[in-house]
Amino acid sequence: MLKIVKQLQRETCDCGKEHSLTVKEILLESGAIYKLKNVLEKVEIDGNGCIVCDRNTDVAAGSAVSQVLNSEEKIVIDLPEVHADEQSTQFVFDRMGDADYLVAVGSGTIHDITRYCAHARGIPFISVPTAASVDGFVSTVCAMTFRGAKVTTPGVAPAAVVADTDIFSSAPKRLTASGVGDIIGKYTALTDWRISHLVTGEYLCEKVYGVMEKALGEAVGAVSDIARGKPAACEKLMYGLLLSGVAMQMIGNSRPASGAEHHLSHLWETAVINEPTPALHGEKVGVATALVSQVYHEIASGVSLQPVAYEPLSDREIDRVFKDTAPDIRRENGVDMLLDVDFHRIAENYEEIKALISKIPQPGEIRELLGKVGAPRTLSDIELPDAVLEDSLTYSPFIRRRLTLMRLKKLFCVVK
Structure with missing residues (x-):
């Protein structure tokens, strides 16, 4: 997929615009999560990583990602209801410590929470979608609910997307x-x-x-x-x-x-x-x-x-x-x-x-x-x-x- 995107970037586009892209790597294939370490190297991210997921996405992929990265740093948002709001973001802030990067393991809500927290702390994040549910995985903004109102806030796009077909094809229908x-x-x-x-x-x-x-x-x-x-x-x-x-x-x-x-x-x-x-x-x-x-x-x-x-x-x-x-x-x-x-x-x-x-x-x-x-x-x-x-x-x-x-x-x- 990234090959097509890079081709569009390399060529002098007839539209007269120089296309830029924040995401550096997109891996879309079966078994993709087992190449996570290679992806991190490609996008030059290292240090202490922290996985962000909820109870469902932890079962779907969070535990597997944790094993691949040999990481014990994992935040499972186990609130009664998980929304992209003050409660969930504070839950992550309170537990992410001095993480150098975050890994969003989930669908739209988890990604909005993670990109918001990553942007606030000035660190990158990696996207691991667990469902083909939205088109916002590589978004640069966050769709949040603050004080009960829907707002769009600045965020950060993922440095890389690692979409494992085996995982998202098994998502809830x-x-x-x-x-x-x-x-x-x-x-x-x-x-x-x-x-x-x-x-x-x-x-x-x-x-x-x-x-x-x-x-x-x-x-x-x-x-x-x-x-x-x-x-x-x-x-x-x-x-x-x-x-x-x-x-x-x-x-x-x-x-x-x-x-x-x-x-x-x-x-x-x-x-x-x-x-x-x-x-x-x-x-x-x-x-x-x-x-x-x-x-x-x-x-x-x-x-x-x-x-x-x-x-x-x-x-x-x-x-x-x-x-x-x-x-x-x-x-x-x-x-x-x-x-x-x-x-x-x-x-x-x-x-x-x-x-x-x-x-x-x-x-x-x-x-x-x-x-x-x-x-x-x-x-x-x-x-x-x-x-x-x-x-x-x-x-x-x-x-x-x-x-x-x-x-x-x-x-x-x-x-x-």
Whole structure:
């Protein structure tokens, strides 16, 4: 995998950007953890290491990693509930001593806790994913919950990723299904990126876009075998998830992996228009992708577009909808970005936009893919009422200052 990434870095990219990458080594294969010492040497990390895991991931891989590294330094977070919050990070801080590096053995939550603690102490960490559940393993930021609020804080990307197929292909099916939901979300994320490039000239790297598109296709093509837990298929899923993280590093933001589908998920996570949902990140993204697909295919069903009058959200409406998070929404959006968009650029690219949308599976096809791995498919499956749909589609684009077709559609109506 790293060979493709290094090739992208070596070449003079046609996009004009010099791609940089923080992660130095990615090992994705059967028995990968038994090469941990070699990986540490390659990335020039030595000294006292400390493993971070929870009770489940300790059984899955923590003990094995400890044996490979001949390390007795292991923090098993055995709190009643393990979240990326003050309690878990303090648990690690109190026990990591003078560790020179950390080893995250787990999935998304353990990685966020570990990268937060590593960043705070100014030390590196190694990633050992135990489930192909999210695309955030190589992230440079942490998705934390502090004082009950979801926040994104600075973190550190892993110096290396050691993904052992034997381990993550044996993960609980729900976690793998969540990873499928996250990877399926790349259909709409990539489409949003391309459409924004067409309409506004937003930066887009064709090479990064191309490798992401290929990895997405390979992962989705393996869904039936992923459902059966076949290692080679699960490896394709992990490849796609890791590549998503790498692409975000190379572009410098989450654009290659996050679009309207993630905005819906983030809105639900803030619980301002809904009660909190226990769904995993990828579960929410999968359900959201089907909803976005439906909207986008409706946009593509017309013969032309007509402009409509657009008014930015008023302060009163922002306060009413986003409640305690309203100040964050104002800071995030600043001056409404739609005010700078030329409707005629959308209209003149309508046929190309329709062609891009045609590559997104229909909502029924997306739900069928999710169903194959036992993932949630509908709002009710993630314990959200259908009544939140309209507000979800209306207000989710304002969660991030990022142009998506979901946001652009506020400027036009479709002529059938």
